[in-house]
Amino acid sequence: MAEQQETCTLEAPARWPLTARAAISDLPASKIREIANAGFGRTDLVRFWFGESNRPTPDYIKRAAVEAIDKDAVFYTHNNGREDLREVLAGYLGGLHGRGFSTQRTSVTSSGVSALMIALQTLIAPGDRVVLVTPIWPNIAQIPEVLGAHVERVAVSPGPAGWELDLDRLLDAVTPATRVLIINSPGNPTGWTITRAQQQAILDHCRRLGVWILSDDVYERLVLGEGAANAPSFFALADARDRLIGANSFSKAWLMTGWRLGWLVAPEELFGELGKVIEFNTSCVPGFIQSAGIAALAEGEPHVRALQHELTANRNKVLAHLSAMEGVEAPCPEGGMYAFFRIRGHGDSVALARRLVAEAGLGLAPGAAFGPEGEGWLRWCFAAGGTELDEGLARLARWVSDNRRKEQE
Numbered sequence: 001m002a003e004q005q006e007t008c009t010l011e012a013p014a015r016w017p018l019t020a021r022a023a024i025s026d027l028p029a030s031k032i033r034e035i036a037n038a039g040f041g042r043t044d045l046v047r048f049w050f051g052e053s054n055r056p057t058p059d060y061i062k063r064a065a066v067e068a069i070d071k072d073a074v075f076y077t078h079n080n081g082r083e084d085l086r087e088v089l090a091g092y093l094g095g096l097h098g099r100g101f102s103t104q105r106t107s108v109t110s111s112g113v114s115a116l117m118i119a120l121q122t123l124i125a126p127g128d129r130v131v132l133v134t135p136i137w138p139n140i141a142q143i144p145e146v147l148g149a150h151v152e153r154v155a156v157s158p159g160p161a162g163w164e165l166d167l168d169r170l171l172d173a174v175t176p177a178t179r180v181l182i183i184n185s186p187g188n189p190t191g192w193t194i195t196r197a198q199q200q201a202i203l204d205h206c207r208r209l210g211v212w213i214l215s216d217d218v219y220e221r222l223v224l225g226e227g228a229a230n231a232p233s234f235f236a237l238a239d240a241r242d243r244l245i246g247a248n249s250f251s252k253a254w255l256m257t258g259w260r261l262g263w264l265v266a267p268e269e270l271f272g273e274l275g276k277v278i279e280f281n282t283s284c285v286p287g288f289i290q291s292a293g294i295a296a297l298a299e300g301e302p303h304v305r306a307l308q309h310e311l312t313a314n315r316n317k318v319l320a321h322l323s324a325m326e327g328v329e330a331p332c333p334e335g336g337m338y339a340f341f342r343i344r345g346h347g348d349s350v351a352l353a354r355r356l357v358a359e360a361g362l363g364l365a366p367g368a369a370f371g372p373e374g375e376g377w378l379r380w381c382f383a384a385g386g387t388e389l390d391e392g393l394a395r396l397a398r399w400v401s402d403n404r405r406k407e408q409e
């Protein structure tokens with residue numbers, strides 16, 4: 001009996017480290033959050049660090065969701081999204097790009113970032129090579145890393161006419177070993193906007209090599225300047241069987257960041273595969289949120305045009321003020337809702353953003369958040385009210401001139 005008791009004595013359980021896998025624990029914390037946290041609790045700040053409009057979602061969209069809840073649109077829906085929303089989406093895309101889209105080419109997702117994740121989960125395996133045009137919204141670079149891919153970056157550079165892409169460098173970087181080329185145009189944070197000729201050259205190159213293009217089109221409706229309905233799109237050039245996926249979102253052009261609604265455009269052949277991957281992520285988008293999406297697309301065109309107009313005026317104002325400040329370099333963004341600029345003599349963007357919070361009461365995003373190519377730059381989201389923008393610009397002008405004076409003393 002005594003012997004039996006001895007053998008039953010339990011050892012203390014092993015203490016295993018409570019760690020995530022390396023690809024996750026290696027991810028850096030958000031540098032934008034780092035600055036926002038530094039300003040937490042301050043009521044005197046003017047904030048332009050996050051990428052969203054200061055305006056709430058318009059009433060016609062909210063009403064559609066409320067009515068849908070009243071009608072019990074509260075059950076699971078199709079993995080790829082409701083047929084009626086996909087029909088509206090197909091019609092919307094056809095109108096925008098001047099060619100037909102079947103509903104089987106569209107899938108509804110729970111946000112733009114989820115659209116990117118689902119597309120990349122569908123396409124890439126650990127060890128695959130992904131090429132990006134940078135500086136870029138950090139999630140786009142980090143999703144492939146989470147999935148174990150190897151990321152290569154080709155940077156745009158500031159030129160006299162705005163941000164410029166060295167097309168030959170990009171084409172050289174995209175080799176037969178590349179699985180996916182990701183392009184975000186108009187780009188966050190720079191506002192760089194690809195030209196149709198560049199798209200054609202990239203499409204031809206990727207067609208030859210069998211490389212997938214993932215086009216992040218979240219800002220395609222935020223073209224700045226009067227006239228165009230949207231930025232140049234691969235979908236106007238490609239055919240239905242090209243290796244091309246578009247990731248898009250209701251967040252920016254329809255002022256719906258908190259709704260978490262986006263979509264994918266892909267070859268029909270991937271419809272079922274995308275549905276499988278959506279099943280394991282979110283299973284489906286809530287039905288009442290999709291009703292809001294239908295209203296946004298069906299009734300939203302005048303609102304999107306008004307937003308383009310407003311953002312163009314804001315861009316012009318911000319650029320005029322920044323360019324007039326001594327030592328400030330501000331290439332003109334052609335799309336999106338951000339100015340990406342730098343102040344001579346300030347190479348450490350996190351340190352500079354912290355100082356602007358502390359000394360000027362101004363909240364901007366540090367360029368280093370968008371990769372090493374963004375270091376030394378700051379991002380200003382100008383989807384803001386006129387008074388707020390005026391106040392922010394005045395604070396920056398004061399800080400820049402005070403700082404210059406102190407440096408010269």
Ligand SMILES: Cc1ncc(COP(=O)(O)O)c(C=O)c1O
Pocket residue numbers: 051111112113114137184187188216218248249250251257260261262
């Ligand atoms: C380039 C880009 N893509 C995708 C997204 C994702 O948008 P959301 O997840 O809000 O739909 C953002 C958001 O800032 C973005 O800047």
